[in-house]
Amino acid sequence: MIDIANLTKHFGPKVAVDNLSLSVQKGQVLGFLGPNGAGKSTAMRMITGYLPPTSGSIVIGGIDMLEDPNAAKALIGYLPESAPLYQDMTVEGFLSFAAELRGLDGQRRRDAVGNALATCFLEGVRRQSIDTLSKGYRHRTCLAQAIIHDPEVLILDEPTDGLDPNQKDVVRNLIRHMGKTKAIIFSTHILEEVEACCTRAVIIDRGKVVADGTPDHLKRHAARAGSVTVRFQNAPGGLRQDLEKLKYGARLEAVETAGSTLSAVVYPKTKADASNLSAEIYELARSRNLALSELHEEPGRLDEMFRELTSQNKV
Amino acid sequence: MRNIFIIFKRELKSYFNNPLAYVLIIIFSLLSMGLTFVIGDFLKMNDASLTSFFFFHPWIYMIFGPAIGMRLWSEEHRMGTTELLLTMPISAWQAIVGKFLAACVVLAAALLSTISIVFTVYYLGKPDGQMIVSGYIGSFLVGASSIAITCAISAFTRNQISCLLVAVAVCFVLVLAGFPRVTEFLRPNFPALADIGNSVSFWWHQSEMARGIIRLQSPVYLLSLIGFSLYLTGVIIRGKRS
Numbered sequence: 001m002i003d004i005a006n007l008t009k010h011f012g013p014k015v016a017v018d019n020l021s022l023s024v025q026k027g028q029v030l031g032f033l034g035p036n037g038a039g040k041s042t043a044m045r046m047i048t049g050y051l052p053p054t055s056g057s058i059v060i061g062g063i064d065m066l067e068d069p070n071a072a073k074a075l076i077g078y079l080p081e082s083a084p085l086y087q088d089m090t091v092e093g094f095l096s097f098a099a100e101l102r103g104l105d106g107q108r109r110r111d112a113v114g115n116a117l118a119t120c121f122l123e124g125v126r127r128q129s130i131d132t133l134s135k136g137y138r139h140r141t142c143l144a145q146a147i148i149h150d151p152e153v154l155i156l157d158e159p160t161d162g163l164d165p166n167q168k169d170v171v172r173n174l175i176r177h178m179g180k181t182k183a184i185i186f187s188t189h190i191l192e193e194v195e196a197c198c199t200r201a202v203i204i205d206r207g208k209v210v211a212d213g214t215p216d217h218l219k220r221h222a223a224r225a226g227s228v229t230v231r232f233q234n235a236p237g238g239l240r241q242d243l244e245k246l247k248y249g250a251r252l253e254a255v256e257t258a259g260s261t262l263s264a265v266v267y268p269k270t271k272a273d274a275s276n277l278s279a280e281i282y283e284l285a286r287s288r289n290l291a292l293s294e295l296h297e298e299p300g301r302l303d304e305m306f307r308e309l310t311s312q313n314k315v
Numbered sequence: 316m317r318n319i320f321i322i323f324k325r326e327l328k329s330y331f332n333n334p335l336a337y338v339l340i341i342i343f344s345l346l347s348m349g350l351t352f353v354i355g356d357f358l359k360m361n362d363a364s365l366t367s368f369f370f371f372h373p374w375i376y377m378i379f380g381p382a383i384g385m386r387l388w389s390e391e392h393r394m395g396t397t398e399l400l401l402t403m404p405i406s407a408w409q410a411i412v413g414k415f416l417a418a419c420v421v422l423a424a425a426l427l428s429t430i431s432i433v434f435t436v437y438y439l440g441k442p443d444g445q446m447i448v449s450g451y452i453g454s455f456l457v458g459a460s461s462i463a464i465t466c467a468i469s470a471f472t473r474n475q476i477s478c479l480l481v482a483v484a485v486c487f488v489l490v491l492a493g494f495p496r497v498t499e500f501l502r503p504n505f506p507a508l509a510d511i512g513n514s515v516s517f518w519w520h521q522s523e524m525a526r527g528i529i530r531l532q533s534p535v536y537l538l539s540l541i542g543f544s545l546y547l548t549g550v551i552i553r554g555k556r557s
Contacts (some may be wrong), residue, residue: 071404080398084395085399088329093328101318
């Protein structure tokens with residue numbers, strides 16, 4: 001649904017987005033990650049047709065954004081970063097205006113407004129003027145505007161920013177639910193969110209893609225991923241040496257002994273050896289009849305991965 | 316057309332949801348009629364025409380046009396709704412025209428509020444109806460031009476006040492360029508400059524039309540000024556994005 005190739009944007013001498021290529025299919029939810037100023041919003045503004053790219057192509061559902069912008073924009077629902085709204089309108093009036101611009105009339109428009117109000121839990125404030133609403137409601141009003149025409153593509157720039165934990169949860173569920181039938185790109189810097197609702201995560205830094213894969217796949221690349229944490233209750237004297245000599249193990253870290261308890265983190269030789277390593281440790285404990293009170297394989301953490309990838313060469 | 320109308324409707328509602336439009340219409344009405352009677356010596360002139368009434372319009376539009384037009388794009392930029400509007404499946408020019416037309420309705424409402432002076436002049440004597448119609452058309456076109464110029468300036472900035480000040484300054488120059496004092500001063504030494512002053516001036520075109528002289532050049536000049544300003548608005552909005 002979304003095909004971006006070699007997308008580049010310069011602001012004067014500054015390169016905001018550098019040769020970005022992505023493609024998102026229906027049924028995919030792509031989490032767009034990156035530190036502030038990495039070019040997330042700029043990229044999204046280009047995808048939605050707000051900013052013209054310096055070079056590169058944007059194709060939405062087979063339609064080129066630069067050749068036929070109105071047809072391409074018609075397929076997209078967009079929630080801009082600051083959730084801008086016409087302050088002097090009522091929630092219902094605003095959504096009705098958005099629906100009209102999306103080409104919906106009469107009963108179809110009323111239905112669309114009703115659905116959007118219900119989906120975003122706005123029925124209680126439908127007749128309220130937008131400037132009297134709290135931030136969470138405003139954000140959801142803008143989200144309602146983005147989904148009012150049931151678009152095939154959703155571009156959401158920090159959809160959960162400024163919401164309370166309950167509202168965040170509502171929006172995440174919404175994204176997960178809609179992601180089954182739409183192609184969604186959303187940006188965030190909350191990493192749990194990516195794990196909670198994305199089928200794919202892309203990390204960008206200084207305008208470039210630095211990682212692309214499922215959240216699990218990315219986590220596995222974190223430095224600590226694959227390490228095995230063990231704790232033996234009745235550790236005999238030479239156990240530490242035995243652990244160091246494991247076939248799949250590379251090194252030991254954080255070794256602690258308290259009385260007869262020994263705990264340590266064992267790193268595998270390669271990340272692919274992680275499971276073999278835990279099996280080997282288990283086998284060691286079983287054959288020597290040692291009480292193993294903890295055996296845990298670290299799946300890796302997205303935030304660690306994120307830091308490793310984006311904190312290099314920072315001033 | 317449909318998109319223009321949707322934008323127009325929203326903008327118009329927004330004008331009349333706001334006390335500013337009413338205040339401006341009332342001020343326009345009071346000022347244009349008050350000046351006619353007090354400074355223009357409407358009654359002493361013993362002339363059943365609205366020449367002295369239309370005389371003041373360019374001066375009033377110098378402030379009134381920018382005051383109506385200043386919010387057109389500045390407000391969108393300030394609220395960030397430009398991003399929303401321009402990612403909808405509509406063209407920028409449709410939004411520009413729709414917004415401009417809504418501001419023109421406020422202008423038309425302000426002109427309509429002065430209708431009592433037409434009745435007065437008919438009650439007092441036998442005025443030339445054609446002169447009144449052409450005077451109103453001229454006045455409307457001058458007002459619309461000042462709004463269009465303000466529209467282009469408002470596309471530059473998110474600050475309504477700076478937009479207002481710059482637009483007033485531009486309109487001031489455009490009024491003054493053809494004001495008799497100025498052209499008389501220029502004519503002996505720079506006759507060409509005086510002619511240029513006349514042909515670009517709101518004041519000159521307005522007074523020509525208020526005298527019932529309908530020559531093609533005035534409406535054509537004012538309409539092309541409007542067209543150019545709206546085109547410029549589009550260029551500025553596009554330029555700001557890239």
